Amino acid sequence: MLLNSKEEEKLDPRVKRTRSLILTSFESLLAEKGFESISVQDVTDKAEINRATFYAHFPDKYALLDYAISQMFSQEIEKRTLNTCHYTHDNLRNLILAVCDFLVNMHSECAQPHQQFESLTEGTIKNILYELLSHWLSQSKVKISTDIPATVATWAIYGLASHYSHMKKRPTLEKFVDEALPLVAVNLEQFALPV
Amino acid sequence: MLLNSKEEEKLDPRVKRTRSLILTSFESLLAEKGFESISVQDVTDKAEINRATFYAHFPDKYALLDYAISQMFSQEIEKRTLNTCHYTHDNLRNLILAVCDFLVNMHSECAQPHQQFESLTEGTIKNILYELLSHWLSQSKVKISTDIPATVATWAIYGLASHYSHMKKRPTLEKFVDEALPLVAVNLEQFALPV
DNA sequence: TTGAATCTGTTGACTAAGCAACACTGGAGC
DNA sequence: GCTCCAGTGTTGCTTAGTCAACAGATTCAA
Numbered sequence: 001m002l003l004n005s006k007e008e009e010k011l012d013p014r015v016k017r018t019r020s021l022i023l024t025s026f027e028s029l030l031a032e033k034g035f036e037s038i039s040v041q042d043v044t045d046k047a048e049i050n051r052a053t054f055y056a057h058f059p060d061k062y063a064l065l066d067y068a069i070s071q072m073f074s075q076e077i078e079k080r081t082l083n084t085c086h087y088t089h090d091n092l093r094n095l096i097l098a099v100c101d102f103l104v105n106m107h108s109e110c111a112q113p114h115q116q117f118e119s120l121t122e123g124t125i126k127n128i129l130y131e132l133l134s135h136w137l138s139q140s141k142v143k144i145s146t147d148i149p150a151t152v153a154t155w156a157i158y159g160l161a162s163h164y165s166h167m168k169k170r171p172t173l174e175k176f177v178d179e180a181l182p183l184v185a186v187n188l189e190q191f192a193l194p195v
Numbered sequence: 196m197l198l199n200s201k202e203e204e205k206l207d208p209r210v211k212r213t214r215s216l217i218l219t220s221f222e223s224l225l226a227e228k229g230f231e232s233i234s235v236q237d238v239t240d241k242a243e244i245n246r247a248t249f250y251a252h253f254p255d256k257y258a259l260l261d262y263a264i265s266q267m268f269s270q271e272i273e274k275r276t277l278n279t280c281h282y283t284h285d286n287l288r289n290l291i292l293a294v295c296d297f298l299v300n301m302h303s304e305c306a307q308p309h310q311q312f313e314s315l316t317e318g319t320i321k322n323i324l325y326e327l328l329s330h331w332l333s334q335s336k337v338k339i340s341t342d343i344p345a346t347v348a349t350w351a352i353y354g355l356a357s358h359y360s361h362m363k364k365r366p367t368l369e370k371f372v373d374e375a376l377p378l379v380a381v382n383l384e385q386f387a388l389p390v
Numbered sequence: 391t392t393g394a395a396t397c398t399g400t401t402g403a404c405t406a407a408g409c410a411a412c413a414c415t416g417g418a419g420c
Numbered sequence: 421g422c423t424c425c426a427g428t429g430t431t432g433c434t435t436a437g438t439c440a441a442c443a444g445a446t447t448c449a450a
Contacts, residue, residue, distance in 0.1 A: 013243050014407060014436050017212070039397060048208050050438045055399065209406050209437060234427060245408045250429065 021047040034112030069124040087136040103165035216242040229307030264319040282331040298360035324349045
C-alpha cells in the first residue's frame with residue numbers, strides 16, 4: 001500500500017493519464033464544494049473523460065475519495081522519506097508533523113469538510129499510519145506482536161493531529177508536537193529498539 | 196483552415212488529449228533547443244505517449260511544426276476576433292500588429308530559430324494570412340478576382356513583421372505599424388469597400 | 391401520486407492508443 | 421571499406437477509452 005511509486009511508473013500510460021485527470025478534477029472540485037454535492041458526472045466532465053471510464057477505475061466516488069486521500073497522504077510521507085526508514089525519536093516526530101500538516105492543509109483547501117467527509121478520510125489515513133508503524137516495529141530486534149502498540153500509536157497520532165487541526169487558536173506546530181511527542185514515544189520505544 | 200475551433204470541440208476526447216500533449220511537449224522542447232535537433236522520440240517521450248501514436252497524427256515532425264504554428268497563429272487571430280470580421284482600416288492595423296507580435300514572441304520563446312525553421316513557419320503563416328485576406332476581400336461589393344491584392348498584402352505584411360522582429364533596435368510597435376499601415380492599406384482599400 | 395429530472399451503475403460495439411518488432415536510413419568513428 | 425548507433429516509419433495484435441443506450445434510484449414539485 002505504501003511502496004507503490006515503483007509499480008505505478010510502469011503502468012500503461014493511458015491508465016496513469018486517466019487516473020491523474022480524475023484526481024486533478026476531483027481535487028479542484030473539492031476546493032469548490034462539499035464532497036457530498038460532487039457527482040461522478042462533475043468529475044468526469046471536468047476531467048474530460050467518459051463516465052464509463054471512471055467506473056473502469058473506481059467503483060464509486062467513495063473509492064475515489066479513498067484513493068485521493070491515500071495518494072496525497074502517501075506523497076506527504078514519501079516527501080519526508082518516512083517510508084524508507086525505521087523508528088527513531090526524530091522520525092516519529094516527523095510523522096506527527098506530517099499528519100498535522102496534512103489535516104491543516106486539507107481543512108484550508110477543501111470548501112466544506114463536513115462530518116461524513118472527515119470520518120471517511122480518517123479511516124484511510126489511519127490505515128496508512130498503521131501500516132507504517134507496523135513496518136517500523138517489525139524491524140526491531142524484539143520480536144513481539146506489533147498490533148497493539150501500532151494501534152495505540154496510530155489512534156493517538158491521528159487524534160492529536162485532528163485536535164490540532166480543529167483548534168481555534170493554534171499554537172505553533174513545533175510547540176504542539178514537542179509537547180505531545182513524549183506521550184506517543186513512550187508507547188513505542190520499548191518495542192522499537194534501534195536496530 | 197481558420198474556423199476550426201468548432202469542429203475540434205466535438206472531436207474524440209482521446210484525440211484532443213493526444214494532440215494537446217504532443218503540442219505542449221513540442222512547444223517546451225522548442226524553448227530548449229533548435230527544431231532540427233528535436234527528434235520525434237523527444238516529443239513522444241516528453242508527452243508520455245507512444246511513438247506510433249505520433250505517426251497516427253502527423254506524418255513527420257515537419258507536419259507537427261506546421262500544425263503547431265497554425266494553431267498558435269490562429270489563436271492570435273481569434274483572440275483579436277479578426278476571423279469573424281471584415282475589412283476595415285483598423286482591422287488591417289490589428290492584423291499587422293498580430294503578425295508582428297507573433298514573430299517577436301516566437302523569436303524570444305524559441306531557443307534557436309534558424310534559417311530553415313523560419314522559412315517553414317513563414318509558409319504556414321502566409322497561408323493563413325492569405326486565406327484571411329481573401330475572405331475579407333470576398334465580402335466586398337466589388338466582385339473581382341481577389342488573388343492578386345491578397346497576395347501582395349500577404350507578402351507585404353509578413354515582410355514587414357519579419358523585418359520588425361529582426362531589427363536590432365526596435366521602435367515601439369505602434370510607431371512602426373502606423374508608418375507601414377498606409378502602404379499596405381492602399382493596395383486593399385480600392386477592392387475592399389465597406390459592405 | 392404522478393411524473394419530470396437527474397444521477398447511478400452497467401452493457402456491447404467501436405475506435406484510439408500502447409507495445410514490440412521490423413526493415414530502413416544516415417551519420418560517426420575506426 | 422566497415423560496423424555501430426540512433427532515429428525513422430510501419431505493422432499486427434492487445435488493451436483502454438468512448439459512446440449511446442439501458443434500467444433502476446432519488447428527489448422535488450405540481
